[in-house]
Amino acid sequence: MPKKPIIGITANQRPNPAAEDISWSYVPSGFVNGVRAAGGLPLVLPVGSPETASDYVSMFDKLILIGGQNVDPSFYGEKKQASENDFFKERDIFELALIEETTKQKKAIFSVCRGTQLMNVALGGSLHQDIENHWQDSPADYLSHDMIIKKDSKLADIYGLSSSINSFHHQSINHLASELRVIAKDPKDGTIEAVESINPNMRFLGVQWHPELLYESRKEDLDLFKYVVSEL
Numbered sequence: 001m002p003k004k005p006i007i008g009i010t011a012n013q014r015p016n017p018a019a020e021d022i023s024w025s026y027v028p029s030g031f032v033n034g035v036r037a038a039g040g041l042p043l044v045l046p047v048g049s050p051e052t053a054s055d056y057v058s059m060f061d062k063l064i065l066i067g068g069q070n071v072d073p074s075f076y077g078e079k080k081q082a083s084e085n086d087f088f089k090e091r092d093i094f095e096l097a098l099i100e101e102t103t104k105q106k107k108a109i110f111s112v113c114r115g116t117q118l119m120n121v122a123l124g125g126s127l128h129q130d131i132e133n134h135w136q137d138s139p140a141d142y143l144s145h146d147m148i149i150k151k152d153s154k155l156a157d158i159y160g161l162s163s164s165i166n167s168f169h170h171q172s173i174n175h176l177a178s179e180l181r182v183i184a185k186d187p188k189d190g191t192i193e194a195v196e197s198i199n200p201n202m203r204f205l206g207v208q209w210h211p212e213l214l215y216e217s218r219k220e221d222l223d224l225f226k227y228v229v230s231e232l
Contacts, residue, residue: 004041005039005040005041005230006041006043006061007041007042007043007061007062007064007228007229008056008057008060008062008098009031009032009035009043009044009066010063010064010095011025011026011044012025012026012047012068012069013047014026025046025047027042030215031066032044033216034215035225038222038228038229038230040062040229040230047090048094050094050096051097053094053098053100054101057101057107060107061107062107062108062228062229062232063109064109065118066112066113067112067113067115067210068114069086069087069088069091069114070087070129071087071092071121072087072089073127075092076127078129080129081130082129082170095118096122099122100122109203110228110232111204111206112206112207112212113209113210114169114171115206116173116194116195116207117172119177119180120177120195120206123179123180124178127171128171128173128174131169131170131171134169134170134191135167135169135170140168141166143165144165144166144167145167145186146187147163147164147184147186147187148162148184149194150182153183155183155184155207156183158227163220165193165209166210166214167209172192173192176195179199180196180204181196181198182194183195184207192208193207193209194208
């Protein structure tokens with residue numbers, strides 16, 4: 001039987017709502033179950049020391065960077081201007097080390113929401129620190145707005161040239177890193193919804209929406225997980 005791909009998934013860390021002196025390391029179950037449904041083995045990577053990045057990367061075949069806090073703007077040369085003071089610099093530092101080591105070991109990276117923003121920053125780009133109209137109040141599996149997709153992209157093979165997506169973010173890509181190209185946008189305001197690497201030595205796809213909240217109800221998002229696990 002062929003070996004299942006091992007997919008490293010970055011974890012977040014926050015205080016337990018019932019006991020703030022206790023912290024939880026966690027991954028939304030949609031990532032774990034989406035990887036399983038796509039034929040992979042999920043491996044959760046808790047926030048840790050950047051010195052451990054090489055050991056972690058040696059354990060998996062591909063990396064998924066999940067959502068969460070804002071990226072600290074000091075990493076792209078700006079002061080904090082976000083409306084929400086939700087930052088975790090230790091996590092930024094650890095995940096930047098994971099990105100560097102995963103790229104060094106020539107393994108693929110898939111990112112969602114904050115993960116896509118962090119990847120852009122890691123490659124030299126910057127972010128809009130506070131945007132409007134991209135945080136839906138409706139249920140997580142509700143498709144709140146549209147995106148248009150470049151026809152010469154893998155996303156077009158999966159979703160077609162346009163699709164609807166959910167949206168849960170207050171930040172977005174501003175200056176695009178030189179090693180990336182935009183493959184999907186919001187047609188109303190131009191917000192970047194997906195990017196991919198143009199560096200032949202890097203396998204990377206990043207999306208701004210949350211397929212982990214949609215893969216059970218929509219085939220396209222399950223197909224995206226299958227692409228990440230088996231092809232990226």
